[in-house]
Amino acid sequence: MTKNRLEFLSDGVFAIVMTLLVVEITIPELNEFSSILPEMFSYFLSFAVLANLWTIHNFLFSIMSQNTTRALASLNILLLSFISLIPFSTSLLGQYPSYGVSVAFYSIHILIISLLSLGVREFIYYSPHVQNPDHESANITSLDRFYGTSRIVLNVAVSIIAVILSNFSTVYSIALLLVPVILGIIPGSLAWILKNSGIQSLIRPDLQQ
Amino acid sequence: MKERVDPLSDAIFSIVMTLLVLRIHVPHIDTDMVSNLALFEDLLHLIPDFGIYFFSFGVLGSYWISHNIILGVFAKNMDRVLVMINFGFLCIASLVPFSAELLSQNFSARTGIIVYSLNIFLLTAFLATLRLYTLYSKNIENPDIIKLQYTQADRLYANTRLLISLGSTVMAVICSFVFTPLSFVFLTIPVVYGLIPGLLSKTLKIFGVKERSNLKVH
Numbered sequence: 001m002t003k004n005r006l007e008f009l010s011d012g013v014f015a016i017v018m019t020l021l022v023v024e025i026t027i028p029e030l031n032e033f034s035s036i037l038p039e040m041f042s043y044f045l046s047f048a049v050l051a052n053l054w055t056i057h058n059f060l061f062s063i064m065s066q067n068t069t070r071a072l073a074s075l076n077i078l079l080l081s082f083i084s085l086i087p088f089s090t091s092l093l094g095q096y097p098s099y100g101v102s103v104a105f106y107s108i109h110i111l112i113i114s115l116l117s118l119g120v121r122e123f124i125y126y127s128p129h130v131q132n133p134d135h136e137s138a139n140i141t142s143l144d145r146f147y148g149t150s151r152i153v154l155n156v157a158v159s160i161i162a163v164i165l166s167n168f169s170t171v172y173s174i175a176l177l178l179v180p181v182i183l184g185i186i187p188g189s190l191a192w193i194l195k196n197s198g199i200q201s202l203i204r205p206d207l208q209q
Numbered sequence: 210m211k212e213r214v215d216p217l218s219d220a221i222f223s224i225v226m227t228l229l230v231l232r233i234h235v236p237h238i239d240t241d242m243v244s245n246l247a248l249f250e251d252l253l254h255l256i257p258d259f260g261i262y263f264f265s266f267g268v269l270g271s272y273w274i275s276h277n278i279i280l281g282v283f284a285k286n287m288d289r290v291l292v293m294i295n296f297g298f299l300c301i302a303s304l305v306p307f308s309a310e311l312l313s314q315n316f317s318a319r320t321g322i323i324v325y326s327l328n329i330f331l332l333t334a335f336l337a338t339l340r341l342y343t344l345y346s347k348n349i350e351n352p353d354i355i356k357l358q359y360t361q362a363d364r365l366y367a368n369t370r371l372l373i374s375l376g377s378t379v380m381a382v383i384c385s386f387v388f389t390p391l392s393f394v395f396l397t398i399p400v401v402y403g404l405i406p407g408l409l410s411k412t413l414k415i416f417g418v419k420e421r422s423n424l425k426v427h
Contacts, residue, residue: 002281012223071406077270101248
């Protein structure tokens with residue numbers, strides 16, 4: 001298996017999924033532009049979600065793994081099959097934004113993708129056949145790994161709460177989904193919060209510098 | 210040529226895989242009829258569509274992995290013949306969304322199953338041609354097979370994988386005349402073997418075939 005081609009395929013899927021999101025937005029009547037605001041919102045939300053997933057994918061497959069095995073390629077296909085389903089959930093959320101079912105569907109979708117990323121991460125770190133880079137030469141510190149893990153765990157936790165919350169209030173549920181997305185697209189924000197809130201010293205006191 | 214054929218094939222595969230999602234339509238409910246329950250019921254009706262989506266994604270994924278091993282690892286260069294065989298393979302792969310839609314429109318109809326099986330059969334046939342041409346053509350340079358530790362046993366594994374796919378698609382067509390659910394079982398077999406690493410060696414072990422070497426290409 002060549003790693004190059006696995007990256008090409010994944011980037012291709014990401015690129016096309018991101019582009020397909022716009023296809024789902026309906027063209028509004030001239031003076032009814034407000035009717036597509038939910039669709040515009042879900043477009044931007046999903047684009048940001050995909051941007052975050054891409055950076056996670058890039059970290060796991062291009063930085064943390066030095067080679068590819070058949071098993072890792074299959075896991076990647078599984079992950080991509082859910083990523084490529086995002087345009088459907090986006091469209092569902094955009095067309096029925098105030099219904100719990102569509103918000104729950106979207107949240108469960110994010111949850112599955114987050115859990116799969118977690119699984120892929122564990123596989124890359126602990127499979128004897130996948131080589132990880134030498135930490136010093138690749139400039140990856142334990143701190144980087146800690147932040148990477150926190151990002152995925154935050155995604156898992158938030159989407160679980162969002163699923164439950166969607167039964168009661170779709171607005172709060174969507175607002176909650178935005179948290180990891182915003183923390184993801186502002187580089188360094190998650191690290192800043194973890195450091196200054198004391199969570200980092202609580203979970204990993206050995207990482208204090 | 211090789212440095213352009215590989216990315217081109219990957220691009221086609223990624224587009225075909227992603228296009229599968231367009232075949233699943235968001236339920237359309239009239240404004241005065243919308244409720245959580247109506248939405249939920251309409252989503253439940255989409256379960257077969259989702260099933261076919263993931264299945265087709267798995268088919269394309271497993272054939273992409275095989276393509277990756279044959280062209281990415283074995284073929285060190287390309288000639289016009291190999292490029293044309295590859296385009297034939299890509300042409301059949303791009304038909305998968307069509308067959309998937311046909312299957313999801315009439316789930317139990319024979320036509321859908323036959324077209325889908327034929328699609329996988331042709332895909333396997335092209336893959337086999339790609340593999341045979343790459344390994345045995347004088348124009349294509351292969352890496353040092355001894356260095357890759359590509360043994361007779363590995364050859365047997367690759368051949369078995371292709372024969373399983375060809376055989377099970379033929380069986381799926383035959384079963385569609387008798388009992389359609391069995392067709393789906395047969396269609397699943399090549400995908401399961403393609404995507405679960407190590408399953409083939411476990412199966413072959415039962416038949417007394419010796420363990421494969423620790424192949425570098427995998």
